Amino acid sequence: MIIAPSLLAADPSCFGRDAARAERSGAEWLHLDIMDGHFVPNISFGPAVVRAVRPHFKGTLDVHLMCSKPEILLQSFVEAGADRITVHVELGEQVTPLLWKIRSLGRKVGLAVNPPTRVSEIRPYLDLVDLVLVMTVNPGFGGQPFIEECIPKVQQVAGWRRELGLKFRLEVDGGINDKTAAECARAGADTFVAGTSIFRHRSLGTAVRRMRKVAAAFAPVS
């Protein structure tokens, strides 16, 4: 089980300090939500913030591009220190070239699917990715309520992974707390992005350990 605190919920005036706190918490990944104000109705941060937090987090930087034209950004995020880059299946024709481009840059490839998008849209790409991200809120803002209707999508993706003998990670993002992490783990998720529910705690370590324990307890026996 991997816990990925989302920097979106950290203190923007102290991203370096909060990335170091996430490092000390034992979180394996740090999730960075990149928003362009076009694909989603919000603007967050860009490669400069990835570069700034890179020295403070030795684990994996998991960059989630909620951007309409991600191809113009890929090189900058790679140079800034991104280890994994996820783009959205809603980008349609751009998806296949984007996945190959990320791979050609030597980074792990992720594909995200929004709540209103049918999960069948990602089926053609499953053998091209290292991660599938099932969004459990409509992207754009942290602190939103978890959308229960997304759980069957997690189950479906986990089923395809089993049937096809694939090894991609199954990540969920949005409204993830101990309770919803348990529900998603039971459905087959193994990677949990959590912003609000982690960063609101003084001790990130306690929050991360508890979420990992709960998720592991509910994970289906493989």
Ligand code: DX5
């Ligand atoms: C939505 C963002 C959020 C963020 C985590 O666009 O991707 O899901 O990572 O948000 P919360 O605060 O719900 O954990």
Ligand code: ZN
């Ligand atoms: Zn995200």
